[in-house]
Amino acid sequence: MSVPSLERITVEPENPATSCVIWLHGLGDSGAGFAPIVPIFSLPENHGIRFIFPHAPEQAVTINQGYVMRSWYDIKSLDLHKRADMGGVLASEEKIQALIQEQIDSGIAAKNIVLAGFSQGGVLSLFTGLRFGQSLAGILALSCYLPTSDSLPANCHHANAATPILQNHGERDDVVPMSAGKMANSLLTAADYDVTWKNYPMDHSVLPDQLRDISAWLQARLLN
Template identity: 35%
Template structure:
């Protein structure tokens, strides 16, 4: 496995006098951390103690775009079918290597004084996929996990190496029923796969929503974060 890359990030510091929790959120294919500043700032107005880390994916050639170089967490062969998105060795060469890079950011946050149980890891679309992989194989026990409009790539490989650290961690999975980029049934299937493996998943669908988020999704994210961080504040030392 190649050496993990150092990721750059857009940082939105906690607005209040105390920084007691962190959200690390991964953007989708072709996007950047800047694309999620508005959402982070909107949530941050209500949760001034929360810092947002919005990493930027490395620029790489992507097969589905005929090799065009674009920000991507890993390569994609084709869209639509959960089992045909990736080549067999991508779990090793792309996804796991990127997970190591994301974990470096998490380690930096833990070293700065924020316990892992006060960190939520999430993402949208391909960022959702990478966030799920990173969380499932992590040795850190997180406060929560958010997956928007995405899927679990290389599920057999990832589930075979998943740790128990986040077996009981609340996972919020959301998907629009009009999503044509990552079809709704893929998001629903991802939720069911995780539930069948015993993960603590809440799945929510959004009528007429395509491959984006709206105010309803943002508000549900906010509610999830509020509930999760309050719960983990009380159970901070329940390791």
């Protein structure tokens, strides 16, 4: 059975696309929430990076009194060890894998694709990227955690054992405590992943300075 294609906002470069950033939004947001960041990256005029901002499916979210909103998975508890509904995580992973495969089928090699995400989207970028069967250009995990809490996901694929991972987190984050991101970082570091950590003086958000740093990281992965 084929996986339903995710609706998305796509920002094409002026030149033919030779690489791609797939950016996953957080709980209750949509692809439109992050699509406006592309000009902030101040990329070279001749860049060939396609940006894709998919929309998560709509579903009821337990911690929000069952309200239906865009969500990559249900959040059943604020306890990190019980927070992520793994059935939902796996269902969204399948959709994101299909989206990556779409780009590969269009002619962009996996090694030229960065998987990025914020909050819930960061959880999925990290989880999916670690388990994906082809080497990616990078994994960007912003203000997030591992859905498997104090262990790495099962079936991490050797294809991305050396893939650069950038983790960012806000020092004042009261939605996803920085300790949750640090736990993921410690697990990745202990397993010898190529992971870089940087925290910023912010809450559960992104900052202009942070986006400039991310731009430099993306350009190093996709334009050099």
